[in-house]
Amino acid sequence: MDFSVPKGMRDFLPQEMREREEVIDSIRSTFRLYGYAPFDTPAVEKMETLQRKGGEEIEGQIFKIEGGLGLRFDLTVPLARVCGGKQFSLPFKRYAIAPVWRREEPQKGRFREFYQADIDVVGSASAECEAELLACANECLERLGFANAAIKINSRKVLDALCEKIGVGEEKKGALMRSLDKIGKLDGEEIRKEMERKGIGKQEIDGVFGFIEGAKGNEKALAKIREIGTKKALEAESELSAVLCACKDYGITPQIDLSLVRGLAYYTGTVFEIKLSEDMGSVAGGGRYDSLISLFGKRLPAVGISLGIERLIALLREKRKESKGAPYTKVFVACVNEKARDYARKAAGELRSRGICTEIDLMGRNLGRQMEYANSAGIAFAAVVGEKEKKEGKITLRDLKSGKEKMVSVEEAEEIIGKD
Amino acid sequence: MDFSVPKGMRDFLPQEMREREEVIDSIRSTFRLYGYAPFDTPAVEKMETLQRKGGEEIEGQIFKIEGGLGLRFDLTVPLARVCGGKQFSLPFKRYAIAPVWRREEPQKGRFREFYQADIDVVGSASAECEAELLACANECLERLGFANAAIKINSRKVLDALCEKIGVGEEKKGALMRSLDKIGKLDGEEIRKEMERKGIGKQEIDGVFGFIEGAKGNEKALAKIREIGTKKALEAESELSAVLCACKDYGITPQIDLSLVRGLAYYTGTVFEIKLSEDMGSVAGGGRYDSLISLFGKRLPAVGISLGIERLIALLREKRKESKGAPYTKVFVACVNEKARDYARKAAGELRSRGICTEIDLMGRNLGRQMEYANSAGIAFAAVVGEKEKKEGKITLRDLKSGKEKMVSVEEAEEIIGKD
CATH class of the missing domain: 3.30.930.10 (Bira Bifunctional Protein; Domain 2)
Structure with a gap:
């Protein structure tokens, strides 16, 4: 057919x-x-x-x-x-x-x-x-x-x-x-x-x-x-x-x-x-x-x-043929392991409540493959969250172009992302 | 048919x-x-x-x-x-x-x-x-x-x-x-x-x-x-x-x-x-x-x-059944007489260049009928322009709800309209 x-x-x-x-x-x-x-x-x-x-x-x-x-x-x-x-x-x-x-x-x-x-x-x-x-x-x-x-x-x-x-x-x-x-x-x-x-x-x-x-x-x-x-x-x-x-x-x-x-x-x-x-x-x-x-x-x-x-x-x-065109999504919340999944959802919710277009892993992938996906999708930032971030109520924000990263509050993240 | x-x-x-x-x-x-x-x-x-x-x-x-x-x-x-x-x-x-x-x-x-x-x-x-x-x-x-x-x-x-x-x-x-x-x-x-x-x-x-x-x-x-x-x-x-x-x-x-x-x-x-x-x-x-x-x-x-x-x-x-719903148009540029038509167009252009949705008379109507149209369309402001406004490079901004008006520059008008 x-x-x-x-x-x-x-x-x-x-x-x-x-x-x-x-x-x-x-x-x-x-x-x-x-x-x-x-x-x-x-x-x-x-x-x-x-x-x-x-x-x-x-x-x-x-x-x-x-x-x-x-x-x-x-x-x-x-x-x-x-x-x-x-x-x-x-x-x-x-x-x-x-x-x-x-x-x-x-x-x-x-x-x-x-x-x-x-x-x-x-x-x-x-x-x-x-x-x-x-x-x-x-x-x-x-x-x-x-x-x-x-x-x-x-x-x-x-x-x-x-x-x-x-x-x-x-x-x-x-x-x-x-x-x-x-x-x-x-x-x-x-x-x-x-x-x-x-x-x-x-x-x-x-x-x-x-x-x-x-x-x-x-x-x-x-x-x-x-x-x-x-x-x-x-x-x-x-x-x-x-x-x-x-x-x-x-x-x-x-x-x-x-x-x-x-x-x-x-x-x-x-x-x-x-x-x-x-x-x-x-x-x-x-x-x-x-x-x-x-x-x-x-x-x-x-x-x-x-x-x-x-x-x-x-x-x-x-x-614009040179540019690939950035997706609407600005941040990918990547979780270090299964124990941080709940916190990853909450962090995604907080980022979204600030008007930041955010994705989260839906495939149950490990951290490496999550980062691969975020990179290949052309997303500008990753918010890496593990047990440490969960405990402190923060995220490790990584600029996926420069590779620089920093543990920050969601509020601070908003400012950094907004400037990008 | x-x-x-x-x-x-x-x-x-x-x-x-x-x-x-x-x-x-x-x-x-x-x-x-x-x-x-x-x-x-x-x-x-x-x-x-x-x-x-x-x-x-x-x-x-x-x-x-x-x-x-x-x-x-x-x-x-x-x-x-x-x-x-x-x-x-x-x-x-x-x-x-x-x-x-x-x-x-x-x-x-x-x-x-x-x-x-x-x-x-x-x-x-x-x-x-x-x-x-x-x-x-x-x-x-x-x-x-x-x-x-x-x-x-x-x-x-x-x-x-x-x-x-x-x-x-x-x-x-x-x-x-x-x-x-x-x-x-x-x-x-x-x-x-x-x-x-x-x-x-x-x-x-x-x-x-x-x-x-x-x-x-x-x-x-x-x-x-x-x-x-x-x-x-x-x-x-x-x-x-x-x-x-x-x-x-x-x-x-x-x-x-x-x-x-x-x-x-x-x-x-x-x-x-x-x-x-x-x-x-x-x-x-x-x-x-x-x-x-x-x-x-x-x-x-x-x-x-x-x-x-x-x-x-x-x-x-x-x-929302009580509200009629405001149009996107915020200002209607009304011209006092034919001599001000050219200036009306320019004033409309300036308002638009500031991102203000603006209409202008397209029917060759007199001032009274222009104002009637603006009122019935639910537009919030009129910018009345005549020879005086043309000479001074200003507009007379009238709030169509309160009826208050004031001769102002387009820049000042932007601020008043923005606050509405």
């Missing part, structure tokens, strides 16, 4: 879990710092709910459960379901850090069960939201040690206005956007060819590339958008300007990138993504989706950003 | 989530304090893995996913799968706090998606493990404010030895145990009748009740077990004695309850449960399962305890 883990899914052993918990806890506290509140939904949704967003691509990826159910493929659709059916005091600012499931072909760094870390603002159409989301996401990265991230921003409205102007109809707009999304991954010539294959005329292609390529720098990009001249273009220009202006006060400087599309069909306004370097995929992305919630019964503007938590965990592991 | 949440599942709004996060964080840190390490497996397992444990009851409850997969129904089977296939340094002490899914009929307090909080020790047959697990579970309860929990303990070996002695064969043992499990829920007469219906003879029933009823107090219970006289009984007696002895050093006193069975088929030795009061179901339960991992390829003893986290959350909510 085959008892392996399902394809594209993973078991997380303690060391990996500590890294994951560290990243998740750090992001969670940053989300709270910006006033986002926790909000969770079940892993399982009705298929009707999951299919409501549409998009064949996504639908083929749903893990279907008998009885008309399925596993969620993102955290946004469940949020939209709840907001569509329930009355909230607005703005509703929520965070969720939770797994989602997609039946994709697994590849390096891509899994069928993976975590997303999302913040969303529901109920406000203001550019303040975009600025706050970007500031918060950027701070999440900084707190994890990733400074100087590049924030890119665009608006679906710009692309809509451009298509309208150069005469790309609704039926070809999707194909055009999917090709544009490849800028930076494929070279310009290949993308042009792909567009041609999709039946987009040479003139339109020139129009699109002419528009995108001449727009280096935010001022030039905004001018280019204004040049389109339609109502939608001017709307996009004013929204992007407002986001950039508010971002300044948060100390971040997004760059307009007119080729930025973002995959999701439901974006309606600003879209953004954050990269740590040009040659690496994005570590965060999102946008405004003012029509999604109306599919579930209520008209409410909304905007969100999702941090690519799996990639961040992998990058952090990369950065 | 029906966009409700699936039957028996729940959305968790912010206030509930804060309660859940508080309970989970508290339990998690207690688990770490006792040296348990985080270890997670996917929500999805192969059906072969889930079915390996056997038991028709459980199998009917699995949420089946197309492609031979299913949602896990507990956290123990996935642990056994991993331990059966991988080499760990022993003892392997793991914690997991995660959702499981069961397609049961939902009832009050019972859901189809619910969290379990488990600790397990794999690789040791020592009674030290049971004592540590019980001490840790008890401390989890104490830290949540539930003191004086009653810990009950028994051993499957006692029941096996008893059945052997009074002549209840393997084929009726299961039925007998399921009936015994109802002691405390049904009265003795009803349980006797149920046993009779199951074809257990009157003499055997008298034997069982005679054994159980005369055993009040640990000393008497241990004597009763010794009286059985078989090898298995003496083994059980010595194991239970060892657990009780080690527990003493941890300051807990489990009571032997010879009618304690626990539902799960895979227990092989000690079983235990913790109750907060006689008339309430258990809040924790577990036992030793020395044969489970061998189903997945390796002979390893193991023992674990699971905290009924959903019940604990409900009890805590009950206890």
Whole structure:
């Protein structure tokens, strides 16, 4: 029989879990710092709910459960379901850090069960939201040690206005956007060819590339958008300007990138993504989706950003590859012989009551093998206890790196361990 | 179309989530304090893995996913799968706090998606493990404010030895145990009748009740077990004695309850449960399962305890029903007019950089409506900023409960807020 883990899914052993918990806890506290509140939904949704967003691509990826159910493929659709059916005091600012499931072909760094870390603002159409989301996401990265991230921003409205102007109809707009999304991954010539294959005329292609390529720098990009001249273009220009202006006060400087599309069909306004370097995929992305919630019964503007938590965990592991990662346990209480077992338990209890993560021998091992275990587990200190320690109510605290040891009270031990 | 949440599942709004996060964080840190390490497996397992444990009851409850997969129904089977296939340094002490899914009929307090909080020790047959697990579970309860929990303990070996002695064969043992499990829920007469219906003879029933009823107090219970006289009984007696002895050093006193069975088929030795009061179901339960991992390829003893986290959350909510629960956000930065918006963002940034959870207006509201929002959200302080504050680089900090306010620097504000 085959008892392996399902394809594209993973078991997380303690060391990996500590890294994951560290990243998740750090992001969670940053989300709270910006006033986002926790909000969770079940892993399982009705298929009707999951299919409501549409998009064949996504639908083929749903893990279907008998009885008309399925596993969620993102955290946004469940949020939209709840907001569509329930009355909230607005703005509703929520965070969720939770797994989602997609039946994709697994590849390096891509899994069928993976975590997303999302913040969303529901109920406000203001550019303040975009600025706050970007500031918060950027701070999440900084707190994890990733400074100087590049924030890119665009608006679906710009692309809509451009298509309208150069005469790309609704039926070809999707194909055009999917090709544009490849800028930076494929070279310009290949993308042009792909567009041609999709039946987009040479003139339109020139129009699109002419528009995108001449727009280096935010001022030039905004001018280019204004040049389109339609109502939608001017709307996009004013929204992007407002986001950039508010971002300044948060100390971040997004760059307009007119080729930025973002995959999701439901974006309606600003879209953004954050990269740590040009040659690496994005570590965060999102946008405004003012029509999604109306599919579930209520008209409410909304905007969100999702941090690519799996990639961040992998990058952090990369950065720290030399360190093995210390366990949570700080002290191993080792007992010299059977007569000291009772005292070993009591000493462990006292250390724990002081908030020190403590282990004790559960295997009935002799002292030598207990010390071997503590060393191999990477625990920083051993508290050796025998009859002498028992009599005096003390422990012999040994620093397992330096080998230095000293008989001390638990109180003194706390101080020594705390300094480590 | 029906966009409700699936039957028996729940959305968790912010206030509930804060309660859940508080309970989970508290339990998690207690688990770490006792040296348990985080270890997670996917929500999805192969059906072969889930079915390996056997038991028709459980199998009917699995949420089946197309492609031979299913949602896990507990956290123990996935642990056994991993331990059966991988080499760990022993003892392997793991914690997991995660959702499981069961397609049961939902009832009050019972859901189809619910969290379990488990600790397990794999690789040791020592009674030290049971004592540590019980001490840790008890401390989890104490830290949540539930003191004086009653810990009950028994051993499957006692029941096996008893059945052997009074002549209840393997084929009726299961039925007998399921009936015994109802002691405390049904009265003795009803349980006797149920046993009779199951074809257990009157003499055997008298034997069982005679054994159980005369055993009040640990000393008497241990004597009763010794009286059985078989090898298995003496083994059980010595194991239970060892657990009780080690527990003493941890300051807990489990009571032997010879009618304690626990539902799960895979227990092989000690079983235990913790109750907060006689008339309430258990809040924790577990036992030793020395044969489970061998189903997945390796002979390893193991023992674990699971905290009924959903019940604990409900009890805590009950206890605190008067309080609305404060949000994580401590300060709302309210701006007097549009000219102060830029400064409001900067002030929010400064407050956040000091670790103070801060919100800012995202709705373009006037001052009055901003204050209404802050009040209704239960935020403790408002930082009002207008042109005067902007000029002086200060904020007017208002205590929203007392209504007192004072213009202060952000540094001074930190001190005032910290004291609250």
